[in-house]
Amino acid sequence: MFLVYYSFLILNYIRQVLYYIITYMFSNKTFLISGGTGSFGSRMLKNLIKTKVKEIRIFSRDEKKQEDLRRSINDKRVNYIIGDIRDYHSTLSCTKNVDYVFQAAALKQVPTCEFFPLEAYKTNVIGTSNIIDASIYNKVKKIIILSTDKAVYPINAMGISKAMMEKVAISKAREINLKKINCAICITRYGNVMSSRGSLIPFLIKKIFKNEDLTLTDPSMTRFLMSLEESVELVKEALKNGKNGDTFIQKSPAATIDNIAKALLKIFKKKNKIRIIGPRHGEKLHESLCTSEEMSKSISSKKFFRIPADLRNINYDLHNKKNSILKKKEAYSSDNTRILKLNELIVLLKKQDYIIKKLNQI
Numbered sequence: 227m228f229l230v231y232y233s234f235l236i237l238n239y240i241r242q243v244l245y246y247i248i249t250y251m252f253s254n255k256t257f258l259i260s261g262g263t264g265s266f267g268s269r270m271l272k273n274l275i276k277t278k279v280k281e282i283r284i285f286s287r288d289e290k291k292q293e294d295l296r297r298s299i300n301d302k303r304v305n306y307i308i309g310d311i312r313d314y315h316s317t318l319s320c321t322k323n324v325d326y327v328f329q330a331a332a333l334k335q336v337p338t339c340e341f342f343p344l345e346a347y348k349t350n351v352i353g354t355s356n357i358i359d360a361s362i363y364n365k366v367k368k369i370i371i372l373s374t375d376k377a378v379y380p381i382n383a384m385g386i387s388k389a390m391m392e393k394v395a396i397s398k399a400r401e402i403n404l405k406k407i408n409c410a411i412c413i414t415r416y417g418n419v420m421s422s423r424g425s426l427i428p429f430l431i432k433k434i435f436k437n438e439d440l441t442l443t444d445p446s447m448t449r450f451l452m453s454l455e456e457s458v459e460l461v462k463e464a465l466k467n468g469k470n471g472d473t474f475i476q477k478s479p480a481a482t483i484d485n486i487a488k489a490l491l492k493i494f495k496k497k498n499k500i501r502i503i504g505p506r507h508g509e510k511l512h513e514s515l516c517t518s519e520e521m522s523k524s525i526s527s528k529k530f531f532r533i534p535a536d537l538r539n540i541n542y543d544l545h546n547k548k549n550s551i552l553k554k555k556e557a558y559s560s561d562n563t564r565i566l567k568l569n570e571l572i573v574l575l576k577k578q579d580y581i582i583k584k585l586n587q588i
C-alpha cells in the first residue's frame with residue numbers, strides 16, 4: 227500500500243518537474259515556424275499558443291494559407307511573415323531576435339519532386355541551408371530541422387534532397403561545435419503522418435466519398451503511421467533534450483496500404499472497388515526510418531531513437547574512437563516494426579481528428 231502511495235507521489239513529482247521545464251523553456255521565448263501554414267506548422271502553432279510564449283512567427287509564401295490560419299487563430303502573439311526560404315535575405319529578417327526555429331518548409335510530395343528535382347533541391351537543401359545560416363547569424367539557440375523516412379536509403383528526388391538537407395545540417399552542426407558557437411541543430415525524422423495534406427488517407431477518403439475506385443500502387447507496400455500530434459511531440463522532444471547534431475526518430479507502427487484502404491472502407495461502411503495501378507516513380511515497397519549504421523549507435527527510449535552525430539573533424543587519424551565501431555544491426559523499417567492488423571488499424575484510424583470530422587459529415 228505504502229509502495230503504491232509513494233510511487234504515485236514520485237510520479238506526480240516527475241510530472242510537475244516536466245511541466246515546469248516545459249513552461250520555462252517556452253515562457254517569454256520567440257519561435258519561428260518556417261512552413262508554419264502547413265500540417266505540422268499549424269498544429270505546432272496550436273500547441274505553442276497554449277503556453278506563455280512571447281511571439282510565434284509563421285513564415286511561408288502563400289498569403290491565402292496565411293489568411294486562413296490568421297482567421298482561425300486569434301492571438302496577437304502570432305505574426306505572419308511572407309517569404310521564401312530560398313531567399314537568404316527573407317530568412318535573415320525573420321530569424322532576428324528568435325530563440326527557437328522549427329524548419330518545416332519543404333517540397334514533400336514524391337511525384338512533384340520526381341518531375342522537378344531541381345525545385346526540390348532549391349527548397350529542401352538551399353532553403354534549409356539559408357534558414358540555418360540566418361539563424362546562426364542571428365544567434366538562435368536551437369534549430370530543429372524536420373526530415374522524413376524518405377531521406378533514409380533514398381531512391382527518389384524528394385528523399386535525396388532531404389538526405390542532402392540532413393547532411394548540410396550535420397555539417398553545420400560540426401562547424402558550430404568547432405567554432406564553439408552557442409547554438410544547436412537537431413534533426414527529426416518521421417514517417418507518414420496520417421491524414422496530412424496530400425497524403426494517402428485524405429486521397430482515399432475523397433475517392434470513397436465520390437464512389438470512385440480506390441487506386442493503390444502496390445497493396446503489399448508498408449508505411450509507418452503516426453499522428454500529427456506525435457510529430458509535434460517528436461519536435462518538442464528534440465527541443466527539450468537534443469544536443470547539437472542529434473537526430474531524433476519516432477518509433478511507429480506500420481501498415482500495408484491494402485489494409486489502410488480496407489480499414490477506411492469498413493470505417494465509412496462503403497464498398498468501393500480497390501484497383502491496383504502499379505508503383506509511381508520513385509516509390510519504395512518499404513520505408514526505413516533508421517539505417518543499420520545509425521541503429522548501431524542509436525540510443526533507444528520508449529518512444530524515440532536518438533542518434534548522436536559524429537562531430538569529429540576531417541583529420542580521422544588524430545581521433546581514437548574505438549568505441550564507435552559498428553555493430554551489426556538491422557535497419558529500422560516499415561516491414562520490421564510492428565505491423566498493425568486490420569482491426570488494430572481501424573481502432574487507430576477512428577481516433578484521428580480528420581476521420582472523426584469526416585465521419586461527422588456523413
Ligand SMILES: NC(=O)c1ccc[n+]([C@@H]2O[C@H](COP(=O)([O-])OP(=O)(O)OC[C@H]3O[C@@H](n4cnc5c(N)ncnc54)[C@H](OP(=O)(O)O)[C@@H]3O)[C@@H](O)[C@H]2O)c1
Binds near residue numbers: 262310373
Ligand atoms: N506530412 C508528412 O506525412 C510528413 C512525414 C515526414 C516528414 N514530414 C516533414 O515535415 C515537414 C512539414 O510537413 P507538412 O506535412 O507540414 O508539409 P505541408 O503541409 O506541405 O506544409 C509545407 C509548408 O511549407 C511552406 N513552404 C513550402 N515551400 C516554401 C518555401 N520555399 N519558403 C517558405 N515556405 C515554404 C508551405 O507554405 P507555402 O506553400 O505557402 O509557402 C507550407 O506552409 C516537412 O519538412 C516534411 O518533409 C512530413
